[in-house]
Amino acid sequence: MLETIWFLLWGVLWAIYFVLDGFDLGLGTLLPFLARNEQEKRIIYNAMGPFWDGNEVWLITAGGVTFAAFPKTYAVMFSGLYTALMLLLVALIIRGVSFEFRSKVESPAWKALWDGCMFVGSFLPALLLGVAFANIFKGIPIDENGVFQGNIFTLLNPYGLLGGVLFVLLFLEHGALWLAFRTEGDLQLRSGLVAVKVWPIKVVVAVLFLIFSAVTTKLYANYLVYPVLFIVLALPLAGIFMSRIYMAAHSWLKAWVASAVTIAGTTLFGVIGIYPALLPSSLNPAYSMTITNSSSSPLTLKIMLGVALTFVPIVIAYQFWVYKTFSHTLTAKDLEYEEAY
Amino acid sequence: MDVVFLSRLQFAMATMFHFIFVPLTLGLSMLVAIMETIYVKTGDETYKRMAKFWGKLFLINFALGVVTGITLEFQFGTNWSKYSEYVGDIFGSLLAIEATAAFFLESTFIAVWVFGWDKLSPKMHLLSIWLVAVASNLSAIWILIANAFMQHPVGYVMRNGRAELANFWDVVFHKFAWLEILHTITGAYILAGFFVLGVSSYHLLRSNKVDFFKKSFRIAATFALIFSLVEVVEGHFHGSEIAETQPTKLAAMESLWETGSNVPMHLLVVPDEDNEKNSLEAIPIPGLLSFLAYHNPSATVKGLKDFPKEERPPVALTFYSFRIMVGLAFLFLLLSFLAWKNKANPLQSKGLLKALIWAIPLPYIANEAGWIVAEVGRQPWIVYGLMKTSDAVSPVSSGQVWFSFALLTILYTFLGAVDIYLLAKFARKGPEA
Numbered sequence: 001m002l003e004t005i006w007f008l009l010w011g012v013l014w015a016i017y018f019v020l021d022g023f024d025l026g027l028g029t030l031l032p033f034l035a036r037n038e039q040e041k042r043i044i045y046n047a048m049g050p051f052w053d054g055n056e057v058w059l060i061t062a063g064g065v066t067f068a069a070f071p072k073t074y075a076v077m078f079s080g081l082y083t084a085l086m087l088l089l090v091a092l093i094i095r096g097v098s099f100e101f102r103s104k105v106e107s108p109a110w111k112a113l114w115d116g117c118m119f120v121g122s123f124l125p126a127l128l129l130g131v132a133f134a135n136i137f138k139g140i141p142i143d144e145n146g147v148f149q150g151n152i153f154t155l156l157n158p159y160g161l162l163g164g165v166l167f168v169l170l171f172l173e174h175g176a177l178w179l180a181f182r183t184e185g186d187l188q189l190r191s192g193l194v195a196v197k198v199w200p201i202k203v204v205v206a207v208l209f210l211i212f213s214a215v216t217t218k219l220y221a222n223y224l225v226y227p228v229l230f231i232v233l234a235l236p237l238a239g240i241f242m243s244r245i246y247m248a249a250h251s252w253l254k255a256w257v258a259s260a261v262t263i264a265g266t267t268l269f270g271v272i273g274i275y276p277a278l279l280p281s282s283l284n285p286a287y288s289m290t291i292t293n294s295s296s297s298p299l300t301l302k303i304m305l306g307v308a309l310t311f312v313p314i315v316i317a318y319q320f321w322v323y324k325t326f327s328h329t330l331t332a333k334d335l336e337y338e339e340a341y
Numbered sequence: 342m343d344v345v346f347l348s349r350l351q352f353a354m355a356t357m358f359h360f361i362f363v364p365l366t367l368g369l370s371m372l373v374a375i376m377e378t379i380y381v382k383t384g385d386e387t388y389k390r391m392a393k394f395w396g397k398l399f400l401i402n403f404a405l406g407v408v409t410g411i412t413l414e415f416q417f418g419t420n421w422s423k424y425s426e427y428v429g430d431i432f433g434s435l436l437a438i439e440a441t442a443a444f445f446l447e448s449t450f451i452a453v454w455v456f457g458w459d460k461l462s463p464k465m466h467l468l469s470i471w472l473v474a475v476a477s478n479l480s481a482i483w484i485l486i487a488n489a490f491m492q493h494p495v496g497y498v499m500r501n502g503r504a505e506l507a508n509f510w511d512v513v514f515h516k517f518a519w520l521e522i523l524h525t526i527t528g529a530y531i532l533a534g535f536f537v538l539g540v541s542s543y544h545l546l547r548s549n550k551v552d553f554f555k556k557s558f559r560i561a562a563t564f565a566l567i568f569s570l571v572e573v574v575e576g577h578f579h580g581s582e583i584a585e586t587q588p589t590k591l592a593a594m595e596s597l598w599e600t601g602s603n604v605p606m607h608l609l610v611v612p613d614e615d616n617e618k619n620s621l622e623a624i625p626i627p628g629l630l631s632f633l634a635y636h637n638p639s640a641t642v643k644g645l646k647d648f649p650k651e652e653r654p655p656v657a658l659t660f661y662s663f664r665i666m667v668g669l670a671f672l673f674l675l676l677s678f679l680a681w682k683n684k685a686n687p688l689q690s691k692g693l694l695k696a697l698i699w700a701i702p703l704p705y706i707a708n709e710a711g712w713i714v715a716e717v718g719r720q721p722w723i724v725y726g727l728m729k730t731s732d733a734v735s736p737v738s739s740g741q742v743w744f745s746f747a748l749l750t751i752l753y754t755f756l757g758a759v760d761i762y763l764l765a766k767f768a769r770k771g772p773e774a
Contacts, residue, residue, distance in 0.1 A: 050456045053407070054449035057440060063414055064437035071429020071503075078418025078425075079735035085419055086745040090752060093408040097756060100404035104763050147736045296430045297505040304434050311441040319449055326456055338393075338773075339455045 002301040003291035006069040007278065009308060011271030013065055015264040017058035018129075018167075019174075022263050023256070024048040024055060026175025028095060028122025029168070031115060034179070034194060040187055041115065043330050045099065045341040047182045050326040052099065054319055056092065066278075068304050072146065072294035073278040080140060080148030080279075081132060084155060088128045095121025103341050126171045127164040131155055134163020134209075137270045138217045139282035146289065159216050166209050169202040170266065174259045177243070181252035182330050188252075195255070196247055203240060206266075218280075219273035232272055235265030345734045347742040348420040351749065353716075355412050357709055358753045362406030362760075364708050367481055367526060368533020368564075369399045370474035374467075375560060381467045391557055392470070394772035395537065396454070401763050403451065405756060412749070414440075420742065424723055424733035430505045431497055431512060432487050439483035446476035481529075482522050489518035491724050492715065493586045504727065517586055520579045521715075527572045528711060531673055532704035534565025538680055539701035540768045542694035545687055550771055555687060562684040565677035572670055577633065584634035584642070587725055589652060590718035592645045593659040595630055599644040604630040614656045617646060654720040662713035669707040676700055 027048055035041040067074040078085060094117035102114035138159050141149040176195040180188050213219045223229045239262030246255035274280055278294065281287035295301065334340060373396045380388035414436060417425050425433065453461070453469040461469070496511030497504040506512070541558040544550055584591045591597075596612040596619055597604065605625035613620040628638030635642070645653050680697065683690050723730040 050452040053452055054445065056411075057445045057448045060411060060414060060444060061437065061440040063418075064433070064440040067414075067418065067425065067429055067433030068437035069433075071433050072426050074418050074429060074433065075422035075425040075735075078415060079420070079422035079737055082419050082735070082737050082741050083744065085415055086741075086748065089412050089415055090748060092411060093752065093756070096408040097404050097759075100400060101759060101763065104401070104767070145736075296434070297500070299509070300430045300434050300506045303506070303509050304437060307438050307441060311445075315441065315445045315449075318446075322449055322453060325453075325460060337456075337459070339458060 002298060002305070003295045004276075005305065006065075006295065006301055007271075007275060007291045010062070010065055010069065010278065011268055013058060013062040014133075014271070015267040017055070017062050018170075018263050018267055019260045020055040020058055021052070022126075022171045022260075023174040023178040024052045025122045025126045026171035026173070027179060028118045028175075029126060029172060030175055030179075030191075030194065031122075032119050034176075034187075034191060038111075039332065039335065041111075042103075042335050042341065043183060043187060044179065045102070045118075046334060047179055047330055049099070049341050050322060053096075054322065056096070059092075065304075065308070069296055069301060070278055070289070070291070070294045071296060073289040076142055076146040076148070076289050076294075077136075077279050080142060081155070082148075083152045084128055084132060088125055091121045091124035091128070093121075095125075099341055123168065126168045130164035130167025131160045133167070133267075133270060134160045136279060137163070137213065137219055137274060139280035139288070141283050142279065142281045142287055142289070143283060144287050146287075149283065159212050162205065162209055162212055166202075166205050166266075169198055169205055170259070170263050173198040173202055173243070174256065174263060177247075177252055177256040177259055181256055182327065184329055184331070192247065192250065192252065195243075199240075199244055199247065206236075206240065213273075217273070219270065222273055222275055229272060232265065233269050236262045236269060237265075239263075239265055342739065342743075344737060344739045344742055345731050347739055347746055348734050349730065351742060351746040352413075352416055352420060354746070354750060354753070355409065355416060356716075357712065358757065359406065359409040359413060360709060360712060361705060361757070362402050362409065363481070364529030364532040364704070365402045365536060366399070366406045366477055367529035368531075369395060369402070369536065370470070370477050371530065372533055372537060372560065372564060373399055374470045374474040375564075376557075377467050377470050381463050387553055387556060390772045391553065394553075395557070396470075397767055398540075398764060400451075400455065401760060401767065405760050407448065409753070418735075419745075420735050420737070421723070421733045422735035424728065426503060427728055427733070428490070428494075428497075428504045428724060430503060431490060434506070435483055435487035435490070435512070439480055439487075443476045443480035443483060447473055447480055450476070478526060481526060485522045485525055486513055486518045488715075489515070489521045492521065492719060493517040494724050494727050504724075517582055520575070520582050523575050524572070524579045525711070527568045527575060528704070528708050530568040531565055531572060531677075532708055534561045534568065534677065535673065535697070535700055535704050537561035538565060538677075538697045539699075542687070542697040543769070544771055546691065546694050546698075551688075553772055558680070558687050559684045562677065562680040562687075565673070566681040569670070569674040569677045573674055576667070576670060581634055581636065587719065588643045589645070589648050589654060590659070590714075591634060592643060592648070593654045593656045593718055594663040594714060595642075596656055596660040597630065597642060597644045598646050600641065600647045601644065602631065602641040603628045603639045604642045606630040606633070610660070612657050612660050652721060654718045659714055659718040662710040662717070666707050666710040666714060669703055669710075672700075673704065673707070 027044055031041065031044050035044055098114040098118040098121065102111055135155050141154060143149050173195050176191045176198065179191040180195060183191065239258045243255045243258035243262065246258055277288040277290045279289035373392050376388050376395065377392040380392060450469045450472040454473060457466050457469060490512060495515045496506065496508040498507040537557055538561045541554040541561065544554040596610050598618055605627045606629035607622045608624035609621060610619050611621040631640040631642055632638040634640065645656065676696065679693050683693060687694060719725055721729050723733045
């Protein structure tokens, strides 16, 4: 029971992370294509400014919770995906410093350097996380000792890459909608248009992903046993349609929320599909890392549950306050502000 | 090179690089919070400008501290997966608590502080910097509790082939952990104090914004003196705790080869690890080592020869790092005392101001040396007495670790250079208007 609760919490933490960091990873990826001048670039930076750091901590927490609640899964997953994770880290590092460093020297070359880092540091995590999660949904080749039998190219299989593309598209739309909600005038028009244009491609890739999932993974097994679970699949589907409807109505915040529902729903759809494994083995189901063979002791799970139930709601509360306080429409005036990026 | 060695090299590089930025974050956040408190209490705009100026340096430093910290959490899984499996039940939960209870607070409210000057009331804004300062220090406390478990494991039972949690409060509240916490955080405060003293001295010598930097100097001098005093006293108790719990580390710190009672401390020692002796031992102070370790001049102190060769840490590195740390600690006490004495009129001693500029890097060296003593001195154990470092490594290929080590080293070198350039640029520039 405790293990199952932790499994669900684990899935929820990843879902929150993708919803929150998803929009700023998407915006970072859009930066070179969407911004036409320095002022628009700065608006994009400042649209993420007060949030991206707090967003990224959800990744640290998702990683930390894997370590705390399922140490063996953490060990096998992180050592198995070694090179992919190192690339992810490098990307997150160059992205994180870009915010702080970019505005500190007045030189076009300097700014171009950090804009480049922002793009790579946003696009690469979106892609890598998608590839990683698709591979987890599909199962990765781990042997009976939990040793990964493959290399980074093993992960770059068609289904994995499709997952990567899906994540990139989900985040692109999510980011474009956030910018449309935070800006006005020309930039709002263009970012709204990006979201509208990404939407049909996203739908096609999502449908392909669902079909591929049925063919190449066992993701639907749990759903076929308990058809009621298909409600979870209804979440992302509803999100997809609602976001298009709100886009047409230019209700950008609502469209963004619908996009958030899509991202969270997609994550939970996959997570529920692999239960009770956190890391299914593609070699033999018996080698999988599951909630029973990889979890921490009941005492640790209990203490951690107390910690999580106390602090996660508090974190959500103050982050919600931060979003409310700093989510006004950005204008040129905000950029004159001394501390702005 | 084998995976163990490469992984150690990578981890050492990544932690030491991370720890260039952490101490300044811990201490400077406190100093900025103090400055802003004075501003809110007195309404004196100088203190607001102080919070902004030192806050800007804080932020440049903070950015690298955060991004390099993420690398460390991941590396336990990528490079030390056997370790993660073995002690994850305890160690992993401490890291997760750190993230949920402290790191979130710090990362969220730093942005509130940066973007909130005009959007929040002064009190609310002040609260945000205090939350950042407290959360940064809280974060350090949880990480140090996790590290203390590696130094002196308590509160666990061996079950299911791994260390499982038996008593959470034993893990959190044991003496070793809190001595380590006090020691490390105090070291960080000294560093921040000397950073502010050094930068202030630079401007005072150029008669630049004299009032502004005099006030900064005064706050930092008091801060640095208090914590230099605390560190010297606390360091002694930390040392005797190590004598109790990690006798091999103590022997390596002192390069003591033969077990004996009434052991003297030699002021001049040159260790000769290959021949299991010291090639030079001069100026003994009778019984001092016995006294420092066990508060009894005739106490028995175990020498390195009493331990099997394969259970001894690298002696020379531990020994010299320890000497550097302790030597610098006394220098900090002297310098901060002089600064504190001159704080009303620091310009009366230009020599001291010059020395304080040159002293900026010294606490960094002392902090890093301290970590070398703690971590290298713990070898060959990853968890003292429980698990060897060589058994902790991941089943990954050395090619992968080569790749990541090269990548991280290049990236860190570049980012370190950029960061120092920016810190120097804005420190020299001084406050706005």
